[in-house]
Amino acid sequence: MMEKPKVLLIDDEVDFTELLAENLADSGYEVRQVNDPTKAVSAALSFMPDICVIDLVMPRMDGGDVVTALKGNQSLSCIPVLMLTALVEENPADPGELQMKGGLPFISKTSDLEVIINGIKTQLGHR
Amino acid sequence: MVNIGKERMYSIMAATVALLAVVLAVARDAPEWLRWICLGLALLILMFMVSTTGSSRAELYECRVKLRQARRERDEIERYFRALMDSLPSWIYFKDRDSKFIQVNKALADYSGIPAVDMIGKSDADFLDEESARKNRADEILILASGEGRERFIEKESLPDGGDAWVLTAKLPLRDKQGRIIGTFGVSSNITEMVQGQQALEKERNTLRTLLDSIPDSIYIRDCEGTYMVVNRALAELVGAADPAEVTGKTPYDYFPAETAGQFMTEDAAVMEAGETVVNPSTVLRNSDGDLRHLLTTKVPMRDSEGKVFGILGINRDITDQERAREAVKQTEHRMQEIVDNSPQPMYAKSVTGHYLMVNRRYEELFGMKAADIVGKTDLDVIGDEKVVERLLKNDRLVLERGEPVQFDETLKFPDGEHSYFSVKFPMRDLDGEIYAVGGISTDITGRKKAEQALQDLNQELMQTHENLTNAHEQLIQAEKMESVGRLAAGVAHEVKNPLAMIGMGLELLARRLPEDDEKGKETIARMKRGIDRAKKIVRGLVDYSSNHKLEIQAIRPERLVLEALELVEYQLEQADIRVDFSADPSLPAISVDQTKVEQVLVNLFINAMHSMEGGGTLTVRTDLLTIENVRHDEGSRLRERLREGDSMVSITVSDTGKGIPEDVLGKLFDPFFTTKSTGKGTGLGLTVARKIAELHGGDLMLENQEGGSGAVATLTLKTG
Numbered sequence: 001m002m003e004k005p006k007v008l009l010i011d012d013e014v015d016f017t018e019l020l021a022e023n024l025a026d027s028g029y030e031v032r033q034v035n036d037p038t039k040a041v042s043a044a045l046s047f048m049p050d051i052c053v054i055d056l057v058m059p060r061m062d063g064g065d066v067v068t069a070l071k072g073n074q075s076l077s078c079i080p081v082l083m084l085t086a087l088v089e090e091n092p093a094d095p096g097e098l099q100m101k102g103g104l105p106f107i108s109k110t111s112d113l114e115v116i117i118n119g120i121k122t123q124l125g126h127r
Numbered sequence: 128m129v130n131i132g133k134e135r136m137y138s139i140m141a142a143t144v145a146l147l148a149v150v151l152a153v154a155r156d157a158p159e160w161l162r163w164i165c166l167g168l169a170l171l172i173l174m175f176m177v178s179t180t181g182s183s184r185a186e187l188y189e190c191r192v193k194l195r196q197a198r199r200e201r202d203e204i205e206r207y208f209r210a211l212m213d214s215l216p217s218w219i220y221f222k223d224r225d226s227k228f229i230q231v232n233k234a235l236a237d238y239s240g241i242p243a244v245d246m247i248g249k250s251d252a253d254f255l256d257e258e259s260a261r262k263n264r265a266d267e268i269l270i271l272a273s274g275e276g277r278e279r280f281i282e283k284e285s286l287p288d289g290g291d292a293w294v295l296t297a298k299l300p301l302r303d304k305q306g307r308i309i310g311t312f313g314v315s316s317n318i319t320e321m322v323q324g325q326q327a328l329e330k331e332r333n334t335l336r337t338l339l340d341s342i343p344d345s346i347y348i349r350d351c352e353g354t355y356m357v358v359n360r361a362l363a364e365l366v367g368a369a370d371p372a373e374v375t376g377k378t379p380y381d382y383f384p385a386e387t388a389g390q391f392m393t394e395d396a397a398v399m400e401a402g403e404t405v406v407n408p409s410t411v412l413r414n415s416d417g418d419l420r421h422l423l424t425t426k427v428p429m430r431d432s433e434g435k436v437f438g439i440l441g442i443n444r445d446i447t448d449q450e451r452a453r454e455a456v457k458q459t460e461h462r463m464q465e466i467v468d469n470s471p472q473p474m475y476a477k478s479v480t481g482h483y484l485m486v487n488r489r490y491e492e493l494f495g496m497k498a499a500d501i502v503g504k505t506d507l508d509v510i511g512d513e514k515v516v517e518r519l520l521k522n523d524r525l526v527l528e529r530g531e532p533v534q535f536d537e538t539l540k541f542p543d544g545e546h547s548y549f550s551v552k553f554p555m556r557d558l559d560g561e562i563y564a565v566g567g568i569s570t571d572i573t574g575r576k577k578a579e580q581a582l583q584d585l586n587q588e589l590m591q592t593h594e595n596l597t598n599a600h601e602q603l604i605q606a607e608k609m610e611s612v613g614r615l616a617a618g619v620a621h622e623v624k625n626p627l628a629m630i631g632m633g634l635e636l637l638a639r640r641l642p643e644d645d646e647k648g649k650e651t652i653a654r655m656k657r658g659i660d661r662a663k664k665i666v667r668g669l670v671d672y673s674s675n676h677k678l679e680i681q682a683i684r685p686e687r688l689v690l691e692a693l694e695l696v697e698y699q700l701e702q703a704d705i706r707v708d709f710s711a712d713p714s715l716p717a718i719s720v721d722q723t724k725v726e727q728v729l730v731n732l733f734i735n736a737m738h739s740m741e742g743g744g745t746l747t748v749r750t751d752l753l754t755i756e757n758v759r760h761d762e763g764s765r766l767r768e769r770l771r772e773g774d775s776m777v778s779i780t781v782s783d784t785g786k787g788i789p790e791d792v793l794g795k796l797f798d799p800f801f802t803t804k805s806t807g808k809g810t811g812l813g814l815t816v817a818r819k820i821a822e823l824h825g826g827d828l829m830l831e832n833q834e835g836g837s838g839a840v841a842t843l844t845l846k847t848g
Contacts (some may be wrong), residue, residue, distance in 0.1 A: 019632035086624030109628040
């Protein structure tokens with residue numbers, strides 16, 4: 001049996017991350033969540049996730065800064081990220097498509113769970 | 128009295144005197160001388176008587192012869208008298224002093240109806256009515272008293288049969304040989320017929336006079352010298368005399384200027400010379416009031432019973448009113464003709480048989496024919512085209528049938544093409560109301576029709592333009608709506624999608640945890656997912672709207688722009704206990720901007736400032752004019768590149784009294800999705816979009832902290848003009 005992929009959810013929306021975490025867990029992922037972006041780096045360091053799913057719009061530190069912080073840490077720099085934000089729209093033609101903005105893959109927060117999981121899988125494949 | 132003769136009387140007287148002388152001679156008492164004288168005297172007388180008696184015998188015989196002759200003569204005279212009395216038609220009577228008839232003639236007796244013998248000894252009272260009798264008696268008493276008769280007077284007598292009679296009467300005193308008045312006598316002639324004839328004559332004369340005076344023509348008879356013999360009232364009025372009688376005996380020189388009068392006399396002379404009537408229809412002269420009168424004068428030579436011309440009869444008929452009326456009619460006709468001829472519309476009248484009665488000048492011009500040549504002809508002669516003529520005649524017939532004006536659209540062909548006419552055709556009636564012609568006035572509406580078409584096209588175009596405008600307006604409204612929605616969209620989309628994502632995740636979870644056989648639960652979750660999809664679509668729609676970046680440029684004064692933007696956030700600022708300090712600079716030039724978008728920028732800046740001043744503060748807004756030299760800009764701005772020498776700009780600075788911008792975020796402020804605000808407060812796009820809008824206007828937006836104080840300053844620069 002393969003080891004469950006580890007997903008770190010970084011999002012200030014507590015309710016959303018909890019439910020996503022639950023779903024991802026049901027889908028065979030080991031999930032940890034962090035709702036304060038400033039604590040993202042330390043959480044990542046302790047959890048060492050296979051992928052970080054990061055919200056963009058967060059107080060004090062936005063998703064971009066989190067990515068910068070993660071990439072800035074040598075131990076974490078190789079961990080793939082998936083930007084999950086309500087600021088981007090789903091592509092109606094291909095809801096599962098990852099939208100690349102500033103070199104980062106974006107996926108709409110309102111996408112179906114399946115789409116999000118596919119995104120995670122895609123990014124995990126890049127590892 | 129017995130007639131004894133003069134001689135005998137003298138003889139007797141002489142004998143008597145001789146006897147007296149003898150008596151005196153023998154008287155006793157007589158003196159001697161007297162006796163002798165008387166005796167001598169008696170002797171003388173006797174001698175004289177003896178001498179005369181001898182001669183008187185012969186005389187006596189002679190006297191008897193004479194007497195017999197005288198008696199014969201007397202009888203003859205009496206016979207004459209009687210014959211006269213019996214045969215004279217006049218009434219003759221003799222009355223004594225008591226007015227009793229002594230003698231009446233036959234005529235009177237016949238008139239009275241009483242035999243003459245029966246009338247003798249009677250008076251008027253026995254035959255006449257009381258009043259007449261008294262009158263006659265009074266007359267007679269007067270004559271008896273005065274000795275003077277009343278000769279030749281006319282009086283009215285009542286006839287016994289009830290009628291009246293006019294009598295010419297002479298009443299005279301009757302005298303005896305000694306000249307004493309012993310009665311009266313009278314002669315009366317019945318002149319009733321004569322009087323009646325005279326009266327009839329007078330009446331006729333008056334009638335004629337009245338007739339003459341009633342005639343409005345002035346009538347006169349002038350003799351060879353020009354003296355008026357007869358004139359009527361009209362002539363008297365013409366010359367200004369009060370009465371026709373006044374004019375009689377005068378000449379034209381008394382009433383007219385010498386020249387005019389002289390002319391009359393010349394004319395009179397000519398008429399008398401020629402002996403023929405002359406009529407002059409155009410005599411003009413001034414009447415006594417100085418008015419010019421038109422006269423129709425007729426002069427007829429007057430002849431006496433021997434056929435010799437003795438003057439002229441003149442009749443002047445005053446035809447001034449007729450002349451004036453004729454002149455007025457002529458004027459009116461002329462005027463009407465002028466109007467008709469100057470009408471730009473062809474006008475015409477056609478008889479009921481279709482023959483032209485008149486056409487106006489325009490009609491002549493239209494067909495290149497003279498009216499004189501058109502009158503009497505038909506449409507077929509003038510217009511020619513059978514089909515066209517048939518249509519025209521059909522219209523004419525309709526007018527005749529209806530007997531009232533009818534309007535038609537008619538078409539005629541001319542060398543320059545077809546012409547359309549708007550024709551009003553109407554029946555023309557004579558004074559008895561009988562229709563005798565069709566009149567028509569046609570207006571060329573070819574140009575009008577073209578204009579109408581052009582107008583219609585224009586109208587169509589206008590309607591199209593209007594529709595376009597309406598559409599544009601609607602689009603504007605739509606754009607405005609979209610702009611408003613766009614302003615909200617970015618924020619709303621983010622804020623709505625987060626809970627939607629959360630609910631979606633929840634549903635995924637619930638779906639997974641649902642028992643396999645819970646169909647109802649699955650159905651419910653499917654519905655909820657559809658609900659989320661719907662909400663997502665709406666949000667996406669909102670965001671799509673916000674992506675419209677077209678600018679609607681218009682000139683606006685900076686202070687107004689600021690004031691209107693402030694109005695949009697007035698309530699929020701007040702709620703946040705923030706005071707606004709804005710002093711407008713009215714001298715600033717207008718700027719050309721998309722007001723809505725720039726307002727969006729300002730609102731964004733105001734809201735940012737507001738959020739940075741928790742617990743209240745002061746929002747200060749200033750507007751300034753900038754030139755290229757004093758433009759301040761940060762390194763990222765490309766403003767300097769866009770500005771040219773001489774360009775001017777307006778800056779709007781918004782400063783707050785908040786915490787200021789941390790140094791480490793100053794460089795990221797305009798990055799997309801960067802926000803320092805807690806969830807639900809900002810989108811991270813506000814300043815990004817704001818700067819984008821400023822750049823779209825050829826301006827710039829920059830943010831910095833206040834020098835030497837708290838709070839941030841945002842400076843929006845925009846081009847003028």
